Amino acid sequence: MKDRDDIAQALAASGYIADAELATAISLMQRLRRPLLLEGEAGVGKTEVAKALASVHATELIRLQCYEGLDQSSALYEWNYQRQLLAIQAHRGDADSIEDQIFSEKYLLERPLLAAIRRDKPPVLLIDEIDRADDEFEAFLLELLSDFQVSIPELGTIKAVSIPHVVLTSNGTRELSDALRRRCLYHYVDYPDVEREARIIMARIDGASASLSLQIARMVAGIRKEELRKVPGVAETLDWAAALVGLDVRDLHDAPEIVHETLMCLVKTQEDKARVTREVSERILGKVA
Amino acid sequence: MSCCGTNPSFEEMDEVSRLVSRKLAAFQRTLRDNGFAVGLAEGQDAASLMAAGYAAKPGLLRSAFKHLFSARKSDWEKFDGLFDAFWLGRRVRSRSLAADSAKAANNPSLKSMQDDAQQSGSQSATDQAPSADDAPQGRGGEGRMEGASRAENLSEVDFRKLADPEQVAQAHEAAAQLARIMRTRLTRRDLARRRGYRLDLRRTIHRNISHGGVPISLVKRQRKDKPLRLIVLLDASGSMSMYTSVFLRFIHGVLDEFREAEAFLFHTRLAHVSGAMKEKDAGRALDRLSLLAQGAGGGTKIGESLQTFNRWHAARVIHSRSVVMIVSDGYETGDAALLGREMGRLAKRCRRIVWLNPMMAWEGYAPEARGIKAALPHVDLYAPANTLKSLSALEPYLARL
Numbered sequence: 001m002k003d004r005d006d007i008a009q010a011l012a013a014s015g016y017i018a019d020a021e022l023a024t025a026i027s028l029m030q031r032l033r034r035p036l037l038l039e040g041e042a043g044v045g046k047t048e049v050a051k052a053l054a055s056v057h058a059t060e061l062i063r064l065q066c067y068e069g070l071d072q073s074s075a076l077y078e079w080n081y082q083r084q085l086l087a088i089q090a091h092r093g094d095a096d097s098i099e100d101q102i103f104s105e106k107y108l109l110e111r112p113l114l115a116a117i118r119r120d121k122p123p124v125l126l127i128d129e130i131d132r133a134d135d136e137f138e139a140f141l142l143e144l145l146s147d148f149q150v151s152i153p154e155l156g157t158i159k160a161v162s163i164p165h166v167v168l169t170s171n172g173t174r175e176l177s178d179a180l181r182r183r184c185l186y187h188y189v190d191y192p193d194v195e196r197e198a199r200i201i202m203a204r205i206d207g208a209s210a211s212l213s214l215q216i217a218r219m220v221a222g223i224r225k226e227e228l229r230k231v232p233g234v235a236e237t238l239d240w241a242a243a244l245v246g247l248d249v250r251d252l253h254d255a256p257e258i259v260h261e262t263l264m265c266l267v268k269t270q271e272d273k274a275r276v277t278r279e280v281s282e283r284i285l286g287k288v289a
Numbered sequence: 290m291s292c293c294g295t296n297p298s299f300e301e302m303d304e305v306s307r308l309v310s311r312k313l314a315a316f317q318r319t320l321r322d323n324g325f326a327v328g329l330a331e332g333q334d335a336a337s338l339m340a341a342g343y344a345a346k347p348g349l350l351r352s353a354f355k356h357l358f359s360a361r362k363s364d365w366e367k368f369d370g371l372f373d374a375f376w377l378g379r380r381v382r383s384r385s386l387a388a389d390s391a392k393a394a395n396n397p398s399l400k401s402m403q404d405d406a407q408q409s410g411s412q413s414a415t416d417q418a419p420s421a422d423d424a425p426q427g428r429g430g431e432g433r434m435e436g437a438s439r440a441e442n443l444s445e446v447d448f449r450k451l452a453d454p455e456q457v458a459q460a461h462e463a464a465a466q467l468a469r470i471m472r473t474r475l476t477r478r479d480l481a482r483r484r485g486y487r488l489d490l491r492r493t494i495h496r497n498i499s500h501g502g503v504p505i506s507l508v509k510r511q512r513k514d515k516p517l518r519l520i521v522l523l524d525a526s527g528s529m530s531m532y533t534s535v536f537l538r539f540i541h542g543v544l545d546e547f548r549e550a551e552a553f554l555f556h557t558r559l560a561h562v563s564g565a566m567k568e569k570d571a572g573r574a575l576d577r578l579s580l581l582a583q584g585a586g587g588g589t590k591i592g593e594s595l596q597t598f599n600r601w602h603a604a605r606v607i608h609s610r611s612v613v614m615i616v617s618d619g620y621e622t623g624d625a626a627l628l629g630r631e632m633g634r635l636a637k638r639c640r641r642i643v644w645l646n647p648m649m650a651w652e653g654y655a656p657e658a659r660g661i662k663a664a665l666p667h668v669d670l671y672a673p674a675n676t677l678k679s680l681s682a683l684e685p686y687l688a689r690l
Contacts, residue, residue: 004349024352031341032334032357039362082505178326181360188365271601 003027007056016045016052017192017199025187026053035145035166037181040189043233046169049189050126053165060123062164064112066133072140077152078109103154113141117148117160125164130180131171142180192234194221200234201241208245215252215288216241219259222284223266226276232266240265256285309344310336316375317358323371324570326360347377363570457534463677464535465542517610518549520639522598524617526556526589532647532675534575536616539680541566541574551606554578555594561602588622591660595631603638611639616674618648621660629663636667643683645674 004023011018011026018026029036038046054061064075084102091098110118116125130138144150148160168184170176192200197217201208208216220237232240243262249255260281267276313335317327334357343350351372359365496506521540525533544550544566554560565577607613613635621628636642644664648654650673665671670686673679 021352021355024349025356028338028353028356031338034334034357036356085503085505178360182326182328182331184360185356186359186361186365187356188359188362 010056011052012203014052014055015203016048017196017203018049018052019192019196022049022187022189025185028185029165032185033163035168035184037168037170037176037184037186038189039170039186041191041231041233042171043235044189044191045234046189047126047128050124050167050169053167054124057122057124057165059121059165060119061126062112062116062119062123063126063128065128066130066137068132068134070133070137074111075137076111076113076144076150078111079103079154080107080109083107105155108152108155113144114150114158116164116166117150117162118158119162119164122162123164125166127166127168129171130168131176135177138177138180142177142183145183191224191231194218197221197234197237201238204238205241205245208241209250212244212250212252213241216244218288219252219284220266222287223263223276226280226284228267228272228275230267230269230272232268236266236268252285252288256282259285309339313339319371319375320358323367325358325364327358331357351376461535461538464539464680517612518551518606518608519543520550520606520611520613521552522559522594522613522615522617523552523554524556524589524591524615525554526620528589528618528620529616529647532616536674537575537578551602553594553598553602555589555591557588557590557593559594559597559602589617589620589660590623591617591619591621591664592623592625592628592631595628595635599631599634599638603635607639612641612643613639614643614645616645616647618646619644619658619661619664621658621663625659625663628660629666632664632667641669642667643670643672643686644668645672645683647673647675649673650675650679 004020004027007026008018008020008023011023025036028034038049040046050063051061084107087102087107088098091101112125116123127141130141133141145166148163149157151157191197194214194217197220198210198213201213201216202210205213216237220232220240224231240262243265244252244258247255247258247262249258252259260278263276263281264273267273313332317332317335320327335354338344338353338357339350343353351369354372355365355368359368496508521543523533523536523540540552544552544563551561551563552566554562562578566574632642644661646661649671670683672683674683
C-alpha cells in the first residue's frame with residue numbers, strides 16, 4: 001500500500017475514483033502520520049474519501065459530525081451517570097470502594113474520539129465539517145491529534161492503542177486556525193473533470209453505459225458553468241444519472257423533454273430553476289456531443 | 290524507497306546532502322514570503338520525503354510538497370507556480386528572471402546543484418515570488434512604521450482627495466487594519482459573556498421525575514450567543530466611484546476578520562460578492578471586485594437592489610444579531626417610494642441599519658435627494674464615512690449591539 005498507483009486502484013475498487021493528487025495525499029498520510037484536511041464545495045465527495053479509505057484498509061469508519069456547541073462529553077467520553085447513581089444506591093457502604101468501582105471502565109461511555117484511539121486495528125476517523133465546531137473544540141482536537149492520548153481525571157491518561165487514519169473535512173463556513181491547518185496535509189477537492197465524473201457515474205450507477213455517462217458528465221459540466229447559486233455536486237450528478245437510467249434514457253438527445261424535467265435533481269433553488277429555462281437546457285444539451 | 294511509516298534514520302538524513310537541505314530551507318523561506326504558514330515539523334517531513342526517494346521524481350515531489358505545505362485554497366492554487374519557479378527554474382507570470390536565477394534555470398535538475406545553492410536559492414526566491422500584493426508580511430519593519438505615522442495624517446483626509454497611489458495604498462492598509470481592530474473588540478465581548486452558565490433547576494427536576502426526583506441528568510442553562518453578523522451593501526455606482534475602492538478594501542478586511550459577514554455590491558442590480566471577497570490575497574480580491582463593480586453606468590437603483598436583497602438573500606443572511614450597513618450617497622434614479630417600502634421591510638428583519646453616506650460631510654450637503662429622504666426614517670444610524678476617522682468612529686456603536 002505504498003505506491004500511489006496501488007492506492008488509486010484500491011480506491012477505485014471500492015467505488016471511489018480518485019485523481020493522482022489525492023492518491024499521493026493518502027500515501028503521504030500513511031508515511032508521515034499526519035491527518036488529511038479536505039476542503040472544497042459541498043457535494044464534491046469529501047466524506048466519500050473517508051468511506052473509501054476505510055474500505056481500502058478494511059477497517060472501521062468512526063465518524064464525528066461536528067456542530068456548533070459540540071463539546072468534550074459528546075466527542076470524547078462521558079460517564080454513565082445513571083448507572084453510577086444506581087450503583088451507589090445498590091451498595092451503600094464504604095465510600096472509597098464505591099468510588100473506585102463507579103469510576104472504572106465499566107461506567108465509561110466511549111465517544112468517537114476515544115473510541116478511535118482504543119481500537120486494536122487503526123480505524124479511519126472522520127471528523128466531518130470541522131468548521132462548524134467552535135474554536136475551543138478545534139484547539140482541543142489539535143492537542144489530541146498531536147499526542148494521541150487522552151487524560152481522564154478519574155482514570156488517568158489513556159494512550160492510543162493504535163494511531164487512527166484521520167480525515168478532516170471543511171466547507172469553509174469558518175476560517176480554521178493556522179495551527180490546525182499546519183498540522184494537517186491539505187487537499188482541495190474540486191469538482192471532477194468530465195472524464196473522471198463519467199467514470200464515477202459508471203462506477204456507481206448500475207446500467208449507465210459509457211456513452212450516457214459521458215453525456216451526463218458533459219451536461220453537468222455545462223450546467224456548472226452557468227451562474228448558479230447552488231452549483232450541483234457529484235452527489236446530485238449521481239442522483240440525476242440514476243433518475244435517467246431509471247427512466248430508461250439511453251441517449252440524452254433522444255429525450256430533451258425528460259432531460260429538462262429531471263433537472264430538478266441538479267438545480268435546487270427557486271432562483272436557479274428560473275435561470276435554467278428550457279432554452280438554456282436545450283442550449284447546453286446542444287453542446288453535448 | 291524505504292518502507293512507509295518509519296522515521297528516517299540519521300544515515301538516511303545524511304544522504305540528503307547538505308546542499309539539498311539548504312535549498313530546501315530556501316524553498317521554505319520562499320513559501321513563507323508568499324504567506325504560507327510553514328513550521329519546523331513540515332521542514333523535517335519534507336527532508337524525510339526527499340530522502341525516501343521522492344526527490345527523483347519532480348512531479349511526485351511537487352504533489353507531495355503541495356499537500357504538506359499548503360494550508361488553504363489560496364496556497365493550494367499558487368503552489369504549483371512557486372514550486373516550478375523555484376525547483377525547475379520556470380518563469381512565473383511575466384516577472385523576468387534576475388541574472389543569477391537564470392543560472393539555476395540552466396541546470397534545473399534537482400541533483401545538480403553544485404553551485405552555491407543557498408545564495409542563488411534565496412535570490413531567486415525573492416525575484417520570482419509571483420505576488421507583490423500581499424505585502425503586509427513581506428514588507429520590512431521600516432516601511433510599516435512609516436505607514437503608520439502617515440496614516441495618522443491620512444485619517445482626516447477625505448477619500449476622494451487621495452491622489453497618489455502610495456497614499457491610496459496606505460488608506461487601504463488602514464481600512465484593513467480598522468476592520469481587524471473592530472473584530473477583536475467584538476469577540477472579546479463574546480468571550481466574557483460565555484462564562485455565565487448555571488444549572489437550570491426547573492428543567493432538571495422536570496426531566497428527573499421518572500428517576501424519583503433524584504437529579505440524574507442535569508440541565509444547564511447557557512446563554513445562546515451568536516456573534517454579530519455584519520452585512521454590507523455597497524453602492525458601486527458612478528456617483529460613488531471616488532469612494533468605492535477604499536470601501537472595497539474595508540469590506541475585504543471585514544469579511545476576513547469578522548467571523549460572520551456578508552457583502553453585496555449594487556448599482557443597477559445587486560451582486561453577492563462574499564465569495565469573491567474571501568480571496569485571501571487582497572489585491573486579487575479587489576481586482577475581481579472591480580470587475581463586478583463596473584456595472585452599467587446608468588445610475589443607481591437602490592430600491593430595486595434592496596428588493597432583490599429582501600427577496601433572495603435576506604432570509605438566509607440575516608439573523609437576530611445582524612447589522613446591515615449600507616454605504617451609498619442615496620442618489621436614487623429609480624422609484625424613491627419603492628426604496629422607502631423596501632427599507633421598511635429590511636428594518637423589520639434586522640437589528641440595526643447603519644447608513645453611511647460619504648457626501649454627508651461635504652459642506653452645505655443636506656439629505657435632499659428623494660431616495661435618502663424616503664430611506665432615512667428606517668435608518669438607525671446615519672453617519673458620514675468619508676475619512677478613516679469617521680469609519681473608526683463606528684466601532685463603539687457596533688460593539689454596543
